[in-house]
Amino acid sequence: MGLGQVHVIIPIFLFFSFAPYYITSVESLDLDGTLQTNEKDGTLSRSKPFQLNGRIKTDGKGNTISHYAMWHTEPGKFYGLRAEMSIWGSPNQENYQDSGSAIQIYCQKGEHYSLIEAGFHVSPSMYHNRDVRFFTYTTRDTKSAGCYNLQCPGFVPASGAALVPGQAISPQSTYGEADYYARLSLNEDPKSGDWVVYRHDLDRPSFLGHFPAQLCPGKTRILALTGFVNYLKNTHGPPMGSGHFPDDEDDKRSAYFRHIKIYDASGQARDPITTHMIQLVNKPDCYNETDFTVKINRGYVFYYGGPNGCIG
Ligand SMILES: *[C@@H]1O[C@H](CO)[C@@H](O)[C@H](O)[C@H]1NC(C)=O
Numbered sequence: 001m002g003l004g005q006v007h008v009i010i011p012i013f014l015f016f017s018f019a020p021y022y023i024t025s026v027e028s029l030d031l032d033g034t035l036q037t038n039e040k041d042g043t044l045s046r047s048k049p050f051q052l053n054g055r056i057k058t059d060g061k062g063n064t065i066s067h068y069a070m071w072h073t074e075p076g077k078f079y080g081l082r083a084e085m086s087i088w089g090s091p092n093q094e095n096y097q098d099s100g101s102a103i104q105i106y107c108q109k110g111e112h113y114s115l116i117e118a119g120f121h122v123s124p125s126m127y128h129n130r131d132v133r134f135f136t137y138t139t140r141d142t143k144s145a146g147c148y149n150l151q152c153p154g155f156v157p158a159s160g161a162a163l164v165p166g167q168a169i170s171p172q173s174t175y176g177e178a179d180y181y182a183r184l185s186l187n188e189d190p191k192s193g194d195w196v197v198y199r200h201d202l203d204r205p206s207f208l209g210h211f212p213a214q215l216c217p218g219k220t221r222i223l224a225l226t227g228f229v230n231y232l233k234n235t236h237g238p239p240m241g242s243g244h245f246p247d248d249e250d251d252k253r254s255a256y257f258r259h260i261k262i263y264d265a266s267g268q269a270r271d272p273i274t275t276h277m278i279q280l281v282n283k284p285d286c287y288n289e290t291d292f293t294v295k296i297n298r299g300y301v302f303y304y305g306g307p308n309g310c311i312g
Contacts, residue, residue: 063233065312069240069289069304070226070280073262075108078221080187080263082200086255087180088242089172090122092308093130097231097238098123100135101255101304103186104224105195107216112141116211118155118186118197120169121228122238131168134182136197138215155197157209163199164208175242179251187263188216225257226280227304229287240287241305249290249303259299260292272300286310 081103090099100121106113117137122130126148136155139146147154149165157164163182173179183200193213199206227240241255248254261269277292287306294300 064230065233065237066228066230067237067240067283067287067310068226068228068280069287069306070224070228071257071277071289071292071302072104072106072222072224072226072280073275073277075220075222077219077265078105078223078262079190079265079267080105080185080195081223081225082183082185082187082259082261082263082269083225083257084181084183084201084259085120085257086241086251087120087132087169087172087182088255088305089130089132090239090243091130093122093124093238094231094235095124096235097229098125099229099238099240101227101241101257102135102137102225103184103257104226105186105216106222106224108218108220108222109141113222114141114215114217115139115146116155116186116195116215118184118208120182127166132170132172134163134165134167134169136165136209136211138211140215154215155209155211158207161208162202162206173242173252175244176252179256181256181258183259185261185263185269186211187267187269188213190265190267223262224280225260225302227255227287227289229310237286237306237308237310239306239308241303243307244305245288245307246290246303246305251298254303255305256298256301256303258295258301260301261299283310283312 083103085101098121100119102117102119104115104117106115120132121135122132124130127133135148137146137148138154155165171180185198186195189196195211195216197208199208229237229240231237242253244253246254262272262275263269281289289304290302292302
């Protein structure tokens with residue numbers, strides 16, 4: 001199989017890490033709060049406590065490298081997320097590289113987490129070009145390979161949706177000149193229990209579809225917003241976001257999540273004023289992010305990204 005045929009998957013073998021002041025709860029988090037798989041045999045193993053940077057395992061065959069610039073919540077009773085996500089192209093991306101951003105819900109199910117997510121990525125191996133595409137992704141637990149878009153039963157698109165999984169989105173932001181974004185939400189519908197996806201940046205909120213409730217069983221969830229890259233081992237990483245580090249916090253120069261809101265049990269979007277957010281950046285010399293802060297005209301916001309060429 002040539003590189004062109006290799007689908008770069010999004011592994012969810014995240015090692016969520018918790019800041020040192022959670023030392024007292026690390027034992028229980030190890031038992032039910034960490035997402036991890038032993039690379040060799042796929043079984044759960046215990047994490048090293050007090051790890052400051054998140055660590056990513058690979059696709060189980062050890063072929064994929066994944067890096068994240070993420071902010072996530074602790075495990076808890078959460079009902080969803082909304083954010084404006086900047087749209088950046090990646091015109092020189094290679095077939096073995098995947099780069100994008102997503103809002104994610106990790107749902108505790110026994111000792112595993114299932115994942116539902118929606119976002120945008122550039123994945124030449126999947127789409128045979130470098131368009132920025134809307135995507136959805138699900139996995140049932142940390143041991144199974146997941147499914148993109150409509151590859152298997154999972155996300156159910158709404159009829160006549162303004163954006164369907166796999167659809168290209170434009171325009172893209174241009175560095176130093178213009179930023180474009182889409183505002184997406186993913187939240188548990190209080191009536192049906194399904195996880196509904198809306199796009200909010202059009203004339204009126206547009207229902208894109210839903211993940212059936214059984215894909216996110218249980219009541220303990222982790223909310224996450226992340227820039228990500230995936231690429232094959234022994235190659236180099238693609239750009240993340242705008243392809244620039246987020247140092248100057250400029251909407252036209254750095255990728256962002258802004259106006260970040262979390263949903264309550266009644267389906268109301270609220271500012272995450274009292275929500276403790278945890279940083280997960282597993283390769284900061286390649287891909288970094290800013291603090292999770294609140295800014296005038298941006299709401300709760302963070303910037304993320306990094307250049308082409310990451311090694312390792
Ligand atoms: C990553 O970003 C943080 C916060 O902006 C900064 O303090 C840190 O030095 C950066 N790390 C690297 C390796 O550039």
